[in-house]
Amino acid sequence: MSDITIRKAAVSDAKELLDIYSYYVKNTAITFEYEVPSAYEFAGRIRDITKRYPYIVAESNEKIIGYAYAHEFIARKAYDWSAEVTIYVDHNKRKTGVGRLLYNELEKCMRAMGVIDLYACIGVPNGEADEYIDRNSVDFHEHMGYELKGTFSKSGYKFMRWYDMVWLGKTIGEHLDVQPDITAFCETKEGAEYGTDK
Structure with a gap:
């Protein structure tokens, strides 16, 4: 995977990222979203997330083949040191190592912010895979080092079937008695130097 470049996502990437995401909306229960959002709405999501958190893409031969980002876990100050992470890889590029590259880079970004705990919300079969x-x-x-934190049985309904939802978590920092505030990614040294926007 030496031909892969990781860089910051830009709002102008919205259509290319949406091309990746739309496959999962239409054909899988990996996302519980029913309808493919518009490119305009998707661009807004990128804009909102990057106000505070990293949003990164993996490119190969000038084509985006995957993306990952972090966002607010729960909208309360006490949860600032936790974040939810999300990743999508072009369905034709799964199991090629691009996901690992994206998550390793995303973790570096989150450490730079001072985030301690990462959580992933994942849909799973309620029984056998389908x-x-x-x-x-x-x-x-x-x-990647995440551990199961909780299971919500039959909490997602898509394609006329019920699916479970699990939360997995990973600690990447130290919990201190006096915890420094986190820093918005764009204000960190790493964020300022990280890649270039398109």
Whole structure:
């Protein structure tokens, strides 16, 4: 995977990222979103997330093949040191190592902010895997050091089937008695130097 470049996402990437995401909306229960958002709405999501958190893409031969980002876990000050992470890889590029590259880079970005705990919300089968979902995402996160934190049975309904939702977590920093405030990623040294916007 030496031909892959990781850089900051830009609002102008919205259509290319949406091309990746739309496959999962239409064909899987990996996302519980029913309708593919518009490019305008997706650009707004990128804009909102990057006000505070990292949003990164993996490029190969000038084509985006995956993306990952972090965002607010819960909108309360006490949760500032936790963040939810999300990753999507072009369905034709899964299991090629691009996901690992993206998550390793995302963790570096989150450490620079002072975030301690990362959480991933993942849809899983309620029983056996089917044509819409399997446990590959859970396996990937566990391979990356995430541990199961909780299961919500039959909490997502898509394609006329009920699916479970699990939360996995990973601690990447130290919990202190006096915890320094986190810094918006764009205000960190790493954020200022990280890649270039398109």
